[in-house]
Structures are given as C-alpha cells and as structure tokens.
Amino acid sequence: MNNQHDFVVPSDQSFTELISSLATKFRVHRQAETVSYRIFYDTVDWLLSNNGCVLEMNEDEQSRRIYWRAGKDAQLKIQLGLRQAPRFASELPDCEFRSQLASIISVRELAPRIKIKIKRTPVVMLNKKEKAIVRIKLDENWFYPMKRRAGCLLSKRLWVKPVKGYAEANQQIDALMQMMDLRPAQDNMLKLALAELGSSTTQHSTKLNLMLDPDMTSEIALKEILLRLLDITQRNTAGSVQGTDIEFMHDYRVSIRKTRSALALIKHVLPKDTIKKYKKFFAGLGKLTNPVRDNDVFLVKLDNYKQKLDKNKQEQLQPLQQYLIDNRSEAQRQFIEEVKSPGYRQALKEWRAFLEDSALLDSPLENTNKPACQLANQLIWGTYQTVLLEGNAITDESPPEALHELRKSCKKLRYLIEFFQSLYPAKRVRELINALKGLQDNLGDYNDYHVHMQILKEFTEQSPNEAAVKACNKMIKALKQKQQKTRNHFAERYAAFSSHDNQNEFRELFVGSLTGDNNE
Amino acid sequence: MKIIAIYNIKGGVGKTAAAVNLSYLAAMDGARTLIWDLDPQGAASYYFRIKAKVKGGGRKLVEGKKDLDDAVKGTDYENLDLLPADFSYRDMDLLLDKTKKPTQRLRKLLKPMAYEYDFTFLDCPPSISSASESVFTAADILLVPTIPTTLSLRTYKQIKKFFKDMGFDSAKILPFFAMVDRRKQMHRLIVENPPSFMPSALNSYIPYASEVERMGVHRAPIADFAAKSRAAQCYQSMWDEVKTKLFPHHN
Structure with a gap:
C-alpha cells in the first residue's frame, strides 16, 4: 500500500472545479465527502514533538485509531485500536509502545494539543471495466487550536495512490500529474499546525482563514x-x-x-x-x-x-x-x-x-x-x-x-x-x-x-x-x-x-x- | 498484523460470506486489510469483482518463487486488497508438501506482509488436510462458522479434537453460528443455549438472510449495498466482538 503521492493544491482552487477538469480527460467517480479529525497529543512543553515523536488519534464516525511514530523520520511504529489516547504511559499495557513513551515523558501527563479537521472528497479513477485503479483524495485541512471553536485553513492537499495490481494505474497518474502541474507537499500537517501555533517561525500567515x-x-x-x-x-x-x-x-x-x-x-x-x-x-x-x-x-x-x-x-x-x-x-x-x-x-x-x-x-x-x-x-x-x-x-x-x-x-x-x-x-x-x-x-x-x-x-x-x-x-x-x-x-x-x-x-x-x- | 482464518471442514456454511464481510468492515475501520482467497472455487475473488487467477500461477506463490505482494490486487474499497484464488490451489496439499516445513509455510509467506497490513483474512477451502494445518499455524484466530444443527455441531467437535490431537492451541478457535433460521426450533434452541463444548462461541451470529445471497448479484459486501439490513448489522456486531477478542487490553 505504498506509492502514495502528496501534492499541494492552491488554497483558492475549488475541488468541484478540479474534479470537473479531471472528468474531461479521465473516467472518474466522485465519492461521498467524509469528515475526520487528527488529534495530536503531547505534554504541555511539547516533549514528544521535541524528541521527534508523534502520538496522534484519528477519529471519524466509525472508528478511532491511535498512531505512534518515533525514531528516524518519525516512522510509523504502532497503530492501535484504542478508543482513548493514554493520559500517562502507565495507563498502557506492558508493551514496546509503553516503554518507548515512558522513556520520553516519564510520569508526565499527555493532553490533546492540536486538532486538525479533514474534509475529504474521495475520487476514484476507473478503467474500462469500471474497476478502481487510482484513488485520489482531495483534503481540506482545517487547524483547530485546542480550546478554540473555529478553525483556520491549513492546507489543501491532493493524495494520489495507485490501486495494487493494475499496470495502467501508473500511466494514468503520470498523465494526471502532467495535466495538473501540482507542487509536491514538503511539510506535513503537524508541522504546518505547529507553525500556525507559533512554535516555528518558518511559516507566516496573516490571513484570517x-x-x-x-x-x-x-x-x-x-x-x-x-x-x-x-x-x-x-x-x-x-x-x-x-x-x-x-x-x-x-x-x-x-x-x-x-x-x-x-x-x-x-x-x-x-x-x-x-x-x-x-x-x-x-x-x-x-x-x-x-x-x-x-x-x-x-x-x-x-x-x-x-x-x-x-x-x-x-x-x-x-x-x-x-x-x-x-x-x-x-x-x-x-x-x-x-x-x-x-x-x-x-x-x-x-x-x-x-x-x-x-x-x-x-x-x-x-x-x-x-x-x-x-x-x-x-x-x-x-x-x-x-x-x-x-x-x-x-x-x-x-x-x-x-x-x-x-x-x-x-x-x-x-x-x-x-x-x-x-x-x-x-x-x-x-x-x-x-x-x-x-x-x-x-x-x-x-x-x-x-x-x-x-x-x-x-x-x-x-x-x-x-x-x-x-x-x-x-x-x-x-x-x-x-x-x-x-x-x-x-x-x-x-x-x-x-x-x-x-x-x-x-x-x-x-x-x-x-x-x-x-x-x- | 493479525491473521484471521475463516475455516470449516464443511462447505456451504458461510465461510466466504464471513470473510468478505468481515474484511470489508476491517477496511472500513481504516485498517489496512488483505483477504487471501485460498479456495480454488474463487468465490471471495468473485464477490470482489476480481478474476480468480494468480498471474504466473499459484504454485510459484506457494513455493515462494513469486512475491505475495506482486499477486495482490486492490479491490473497489480503500484499504482492502485481495490475493486472488487460483485453480492450482486445488492441489494445495501437494504444493505445500513439496516445501520445507509445510505447516509453517503460510506463516512464512505472510511474514513480510506484516509491514503492509493490519489484518489478513484467510478464506479457507472446506477440507481437513496438511493445508489446514498450515492455516492453523499461521492464524491468530480461527473463526468457525457453524450452522446450528446436530451434524454441524458434530463437525465442530471433530475440528476441536483434531486441534487438540495435533497440539494446536484450542484458544484460537472462535466458533460462531451462521445461517441461523429463527423459524426453526432447533436453530433457536442451540443459538440461545450453545452446547458446553462451545464455551468460546461468539455472542453474535449471522442469520439466514436473503442479503447474503444477494452478495452474488451485487458482487459486493452486504454493508456496501444494504448497510442498514439486519445481516449487515450482524456482521458489524461480530466484527466488534472479534476485535475485543483480538485486543483485550483496548478499552
């Protein structure tokens, strides 16, 4: 399930227009929009973030999943079907995740620090037999600082991923890329959200959004x-x-x-x-x-x-x-x-x-x-x-x-x-x-x-x-x-x-x- | 990665329906899911609109001469991939016997997939053979659909005995009642009071429902075309229950 590509969509580009223009060249099917949340947990002084680790919960109508990323390039270590994020390392059963977490935060408390709302419009590209061969996700990422009730637009993204086992998928993606002329995304959402919070000076937005x-x-x-x-x-x-x-x-x-x-x-x-x-x-x-x-x-x-x-x-x-x-x-x-x-x-x-x-x-x-x-x-x-x-x-x-x-x-x-x-x-x-x-x-x-x-x-x-x-x-x-x-x-x-x-x-x-x- | 095998010696008890519907629900949870259609009849492949054929032949796959990953096909659903059936699987026992440690074979083949998937569902053919032993070794749990009739209960006892005789961990076996027709007194009695040799039977059961048969018409899991139907809800309850068995620590 790899070969995924992430691109930045200009913030004033409407997804409806984008899909219409895709439909002129490809056989596409727009699926129902979904809403999900990514909630990032950390200590009050950002111990996890400062140690290159990420603890996040993905939440949608159907499920909640916890992701733990640690080590070089913050690679995904564990995905858990927990219903709640742990407040303390000691709340977890004895496992590798617990020991890794404890080695960083010790007895400190974790709390939700950043919330990102994702409004996703999934689109699939179909082949002549109406089989899905490429999945496209158009995401609007809204950043909600904790304790806030309104979000601001962080980034619009286009994800594209070939469906496994279909040789023509990669050709279609190449054609799509040529048509769209999109810029590959450099920063992940957490990085952008941290910049919005002011923890980094690399990003500077004065728009209300x-x-x-x-x-x-x-x-x-x-x-x-x-x-x-x-x-x-x-x-x-x-x-x-x-x-x-x-x-x-x-x-x-x-x-x-x-x-x-x-x-x-x-x-x-x-x-x-x-x-x-x-x-x-x-x-x-x-x-x-x-x-x-x-x-x-x-x-x-x-x-x-x-x-x-x-x-x-x-x-x-x-x-x-x-x-x-x-x-x-x-x-x-x-x-x-x-x-x-x-x-x-x-x-x-x-x-x-x-x-x-x-x-x-x-x-x-x-x-x-x-x-x-x-x-x-x-x-x-x-x-x-x-x-x-x-x-x-x-x-x-x-x-x-x-x-x-x-x-x-x-x-x-x-x-x-x-x-x-x-x-x-x-x-x-x-x-x-x-x-x-x-x-x-x-x-x-x-x-x-x-x-x-x-x-x-x-x-x-x-x-x-x-x-x-x-x-x-x-x-x-x-x-x-x-x-x-x-x-x-x-x-x-x-x-x-x-x-x-x-x-x-x-x-x-x-x-x-x-x-x-x-x-x- | 957790490996869930859906197994019974008997045919026509709802194995493929369970494998297709549960794997779909796992994928809808956001889990990266693979379903391996081990039955040469290829019913699971058919339900997912994928040709029951492994390019280059299933033999090479089992022998380890072809990567499992190269044979995987994406389904119409996000997070859900399928390893199609192949007619060569009819000789699975022979194929496995040619390899070293045949009982360990499936586990070994699936090991690299642990980086790609959270769940692998094995839709097993109806038989009891060395191929079954390989499945028993690889699986974390074995879901055994059982029709609430005397004959089916007897079959379940046979599976349990085989497990015990061969030294497998019987705690892996999770039977559940399938094709339950509540108009029939025997079905009602058995489902409401499962026999003592089925202490691990799941509380959820699958009714005898027309939606299950309609899967062949729609070529899709029930939740995709009849999300609110009773059968879809039953599979959902079952999946929720299976998750609590797999992850007892998670609240």
Missing part, C-alpha cells in the same frame, strides 16, 4: 475572530520589535486595525465596558506605530521618487533620508518601550483570557445570541450601502477628505467580508473582494501620496538645508501630479466596483442569504 459555523452565536464568532487577530498580533510582535523586516510591523498593525474595526463595527455583542477599554488600548497602539509605518513606506518609496529627479537633486535629499531614519528610530523606540511594559503584557493577557472564556455572557446584548450569519449579513449590507452613498457623492470637485472617508469605509467593508468570509460561497466572495480591492488600491495610492507630501512639508518647515528643501519642494510637485493621476483613475475604478452586476451580487449574497439560499 477562519471557518465559522453559520449557526454559531455572534458572541462566539466575534470572540473567535478577535482571538485569531490576537494570534497574528502576538506572532508579529517579536519581528516588529526587532525591526529588520518591515513586513512584521505591517502585519502587526493590520491585525491591530482589524481588531479595532471588529470592536467598532460588530456592535452590541460584547459588553460595552470591555469594548471601550480595548478600543482605547488598540487605538493607542495604532497611533504609536503610525509614524514607524509611515516612515517605513516612505523610505521604501523614496528610491523610486528620487529616480524622477536629476542626479544633483538626488544627492541633496540625503538630509531627508536621515530625517526619515531618525523619525523612524524614535517611533520604534517608543513602540518597544510600550511592548515591553508590564501594562501592555497584562492588557493582552486579560484580553486573551476574556476571549478564550467559553462561558456565555450573563446579560446578552441585542446581538450576543444572534446567529453569526444573520449579523454578518446586516453589517456587510449596511456598510456596503455606506460605501455606495459616499462613493456616489464624489465628483471631480470633491475635497481629498471625501476620498479619505470613502477609503476608510471601504476598509471596513473589506474587513467585515473577510471576518465572515467562511459563511458565504468562497468563489463569489473572492470575486467581490477582488472588485473592492481594485478600488482600495486606487484610494490607498491617493492617500500614500498625501501622507508623503505631508512628511515632506514637515521636513521643509524645519530643515535649515536650503538645497534639500528645494529638492523636496520639487518632489512635492511631482507627487502632486502623481496624486492627480491617481485621482483621475478613481472614476473608472469606482464604476467597476459599483456596477449593476456587482450590486446585484452583493444583494444576492448578503440580502438573499437572509433566506438561507447562499450555499454553493
């Missing part, structure tokens, strides 16, 4: 969204403090901004006092890191801007560069001071404890117990209406502030859709996000130019270096032109976003779905 249940209450859904954002914030903290890769700070700030949006937009779900306290806390972090990010982005773009100036002027901009670096350093210093303060640590600790608390709130507010999908529909549809109102009101004469407001509303809409994405048909939501993204890119560029001109103006007002000020003024002029050019493209981007078809699609998804007919 949450799987919410439509019947989940809004309280649970919101807490899960906020927990996932908190994970991302914390995972990016060390990198942001180190400051060598600016993407850490970017991801850190995005997670903070999304947290603030979630708190501000998803109202009447969590207690007012808590919301007020943390809105203030996260707003403070946003404000504190604004100058770091602004200077980061400007420093990156400065090289590009300089290209437009002649060589002489480029050299004169050296003081500006230093000014940006100094500003950034000061902002970074303040950020580090904050992150290392006991108050910061305590606030995040309490925030996590609040979000992880599975007890339902005593005094439910208006939306606390509302089904998540119902609240999501209302919020997304309402915010979409705001975007349309603000967008429709913009004319060539509108002030920059109007575009700034629209940009903020678009962000809110985007975040809301992303938070609740898993409740809607994936492909249709993705297309809406893409349309929105086109508009956001335009508004984002417009805003960047605005911020950069601001920084330049501040520099010119305080710099004694006349040559540098002159070069900066020249640059401001160039940026103004660029900003105008961006503004000229606004109308077409907005028209694409607010097209009749798109409006219908929004209505169908977020108003039509109130009747529950939105499933793919």
Whole structure:
C-alpha cells in the first residue's frame, strides 16, 4: 500500500472545479465527502514533538485509531485500536509502545494539543471495466487550536495512490500529474499546525482563514475572530520589535486595525465596558506605530521618487533620508518601550483570557445570541450601502477628505467580508473582494501620496538645508501630479466596483442569504 | 498484523460470506486489510469483482518463487486488497508438501506482509488436510462458522479434537453460528443455549438472510449495498466482538 503521492493544491482552487477538469480527460467517480479529525497529543512543553515523536488519534464516525511514530523520520511504529489516547504511559499495557513513551515523558501527563479537521472528497479513477485503479483524495485541512471553536485553513492537499495490481494505474497518474502541474507537499500537517501555533517561525500567515459555523452565536464568532487577530498580533510582535523586516510591523498593525474595526463595527455583542477599554488600548497602539509605518513606506518609496529627479537633486535629499531614519528610530523606540511594559503584557493577557472564556455572557446584548450569519449579513449590507452613498457623492470637485472617508469605509467593508468570509460561497466572495480591492488600491495610492507630501512639508518647515528643501519642494510637485493621476483613475475604478452586476451580487449574497439560499 | 482464518471442514456454511464481510468492515475501520482467497472455487475473488487467477500461477506463490505482494490486487474499497484464488490451489496439499516445513509455510509467506497490513483474512477451502494445518499455524484466530444443527455441531467437535490431537492451541478457535433460521426450533434452541463444548462461541451470529445471497448479484459486501439490513448489522456486531477478542487490553 505504498506509492502514495502528496501534492499541494492552491488554497483558492475549488475541488468541484478540479474534479470537473479531471472528468474531461479521465473516467472518474466522485465519492461521498467524509469528515475526520487528527488529534495530536503531547505534554504541555511539547516533549514528544521535541524528541521527534508523534502520538496522534484519528477519529471519524466509525472508528478511532491511535498512531505512534518515533525514531528516524518519525516512522510509523504502532497503530492501535484504542478508543482513548493514554493520559500517562502507565495507563498502557506492558508493551514496546509503553516503554518507548515512558522513556520520553516519564510520569508526565499527555493532553490533546492540536486538532486538525479533514474534509475529504474521495475520487476514484476507473478503467474500462469500471474497476478502481487510482484513488485520489482531495483534503481540506482545517487547524483547530485546542480550546478554540473555529478553525483556520491549513492546507489543501491532493493524495494520489495507485490501486495494487493494475499496470495502467501508473500511466494514468503520470498523465494526471502532467495535466495538473501540482507542487509536491514538503511539510506535513503537524508541522504546518505547529507553525500556525507559533512554535516555528518558518511559516507566516496573516490571513484570517477562519471557518465559522453559520449557526454559531455572534458572541462566539466575534470572540473567535478577535482571538485569531490576537494570534497574528502576538506572532508579529517579536519581528516588529526587532525591526529588520518591515513586513512584521505591517502585519502587526493590520491585525491591530482589524481588531479595532471588529470592536467598532460588530456592535452590541460584547459588553460595552470591555469594548471601550480595548478600543482605547488598540487605538493607542495604532497611533504609536503610525509614524514607524509611515516612515517605513516612505523610505521604501523614496528610491523610486528620487529616480524622477536629476542626479544633483538626488544627492541633496540625503538630509531627508536621515530625517526619515531618525523619525523612524524614535517611533520604534517608543513602540518597544510600550511592548515591553508590564501594562501592555497584562492588557493582552486579560484580553486573551476574556476571549478564550467559553462561558456565555450573563446579560446578552441585542446581538450576543444572534446567529453569526444573520449579523454578518446586516453589517456587510449596511456598510456596503455606506460605501455606495459616499462613493456616489464624489465628483471631480470633491475635497481629498471625501476620498479619505470613502477609503476608510471601504476598509471596513473589506474587513467585515473577510471576518465572515467562511459563511458565504468562497468563489463569489473572492470575486467581490477582488472588485473592492481594485478600488482600495486606487484610494490607498491617493492617500500614500498625501501622507508623503505631508512628511515632506514637515521636513521643509524645519530643515535649515536650503538645497534639500528645494529638492523636496520639487518632489512635492511631482507627487502632486502623481496624486492627480491617481485621482483621475478613481472614476473608472469606482464604476467597476459599483456596477449593476456587482450590486446585484452583493444583494444576492448578503440580502438573499437572509433566506438561507447562499450555499454553493 | 493479525491473521484471521475463516475455516470449516464443511462447505456451504458461510465461510466466504464471513470473510468478505468481515474484511470489508476491517477496511472500513481504516485498517489496512488483505483477504487471501485460498479456495480454488474463487468465490471471495468473485464477490470482489476480481478474476480468480494468480498471474504466473499459484504454485510459484506457494513455493515462494513469486512475491505475495506482486499477486495482490486492490479491490473497489480503500484499504482492502485481495490475493486472488487460483485453480492450482486445488492441489494445495501437494504444493505445500513439496516445501520445507509445510505447516509453517503460510506463516512464512505472510511474514513480510506484516509491514503492509493490519489484518489478513484467510478464506479457507472446506477440507481437513496438511493445508489446514498450515492455516492453523499461521492464524491468530480461527473463526468457525457453524450452522446450528446436530451434524454441524458434530463437525465442530471433530475440528476441536483434531486441534487438540495435533497440539494446536484450542484458544484460537472462535466458533460462531451462521445461517441461523429463527423459524426453526432447533436453530433457536442451540443459538440461545450453545452446547458446553462451545464455551468460546461468539455472542453474535449471522442469520439466514436473503442479503447474503444477494452478495452474488451485487458482487459486493452486504454493508456496501444494504448497510442498514439486519445481516449487515450482524456482521458489524461480530466484527466488534472479534476485535475485543483480538485486543483485550483496548478499552
């Protein structure tokens, strides 16, 4: 039963489409979807994992099986028909498994640490006699950190295995591989899950990829969204403090901004006092890191801007560069001071404890117990209406502030859709996000130019270096032109976003779905 | 790997039906399962829609000149492979007698398969011979389907005596009642009060059911085409019971 191959399927690839394309070339039969779980056990300090061992339970509707992998390449040692994983080595009958386990964990306790849900679509390739000759499994692997009620997409995989005794099976697999052009999987699910947990720094995902249940209450859904954002914030903290890769700070700030949006937009779900306290806390972090990010982005773009100036002027901009670096350093210093303060640590600790608390709130507010999908529909549809109102009101004469407001509303809409994405048909939501993204890119560029001109103006007002000020003024002029050019493209981007078809699609998804007919 | 032989001297008692259905249930549990159709009639191979023929001949297989693994065919079910029957198995005794230590032969042939499979089911032909001895040596347990009639009980006694006389461990023998027709008084009496010489009889039994016969029409295990039928449920209970016998430590 070997010759199995494991490939990575792009996360936005739909299995239904994939099977349809297979059916054009092969005789395939799609079998009923199954759901199973892989639960990994370890001590609280990951003794098994650190010793290259794996103790996992596979569970589906019919059975539970324990697998023990140890030794070189974590080869499978024992598969047991145990109904429960042992909590202690001493619970096992006297056998090799017990002695191997005891040699690593001694008297320590094992607990479930990682849970992976596998939604599997099996497909078989048939020969002319309708015999199964190749088995294909399309797996969606969802990672559920323990104590969590919503998962995040870890990886989509395609497994292919020839059925024994059929010579043509390998030819079919070769043809399949040529057709699909898939990348062989390098990491196993445990490794990916550990990376998600933050035990490894090799993987870095800032996508929410949450799987919410439509019947989940809004309280649970919101807490899960906020927990996932908190994970991302914390995972990016060390990198942001180190400051060598600016993407850490970017991801850190995005997670903070999304947290603030979630708190501000998803109202009447969590207690007012808590919301007020943390809105203030996260707003403070946003404000504190604004100058770091602004200077980061400007420093990156400065090289590009300089290209437009002649060589002489480029050299004169050296003081500006230093000014940006100094500003950034000061902002970074303040950020580090904050992150290392006991108050910061305590606030995040309490925030996590609040979000992880599975007890339902005593005094439910208006939306606390509302089904998540119902609240999501209302919020997304309402915010979409705001975007349309603000967008429709913009004319060539509108002030920059109007575009700034629209940009903020678009962000809110985007975040809301992303938070609740898993409740809607994936492909249709993705297309809406893409349309929105086109508009956001335009508004984002417009805003960047605005911020950069601001920084330049501040520099010119305080710099004694006349040559540098002159070069900066020249640059401001160039940026103004660029900003105008961006503004000229606004109308077409907005028209694409607010097209009749798109409006219908929004209505169908977020108003039509109130009747529950939105499933793919 | 656990080896489960389904055996009886008598024919037509439901050996193949048990081998096919139990091996299917083992595979559905997620266990990597092999069924070896040792009966030259090839009924198990037929049920799994696989030709009863070993490429190159069964003789080479038994003599160890061809790897068992090369003769294995995947069934239509995941985790379930089959070693097809071969007409040469009608001379299994002769084939085995030509080898060294014929009684150890099957065990030796199956040894390398332990890396590939969790369970191997042996669907044995109805006879008592040196081939049977080889099966008795290889198997961890011997499931003996027995029709609840006087004659069948007598046959069961013969098997037990043979086991004892040849020095095999009788604890391996697990009889169960098959083709039980509860309309018949004798069947009811025997199933409800198994004779004292059958202390290890399984609690679960297989009824006389049309689904078992329909396996030949569907060419599939019962749970595949009539999952909710009584016969399918009976095989499931039996498999659950067999697992508790095989793994008494597991809760």
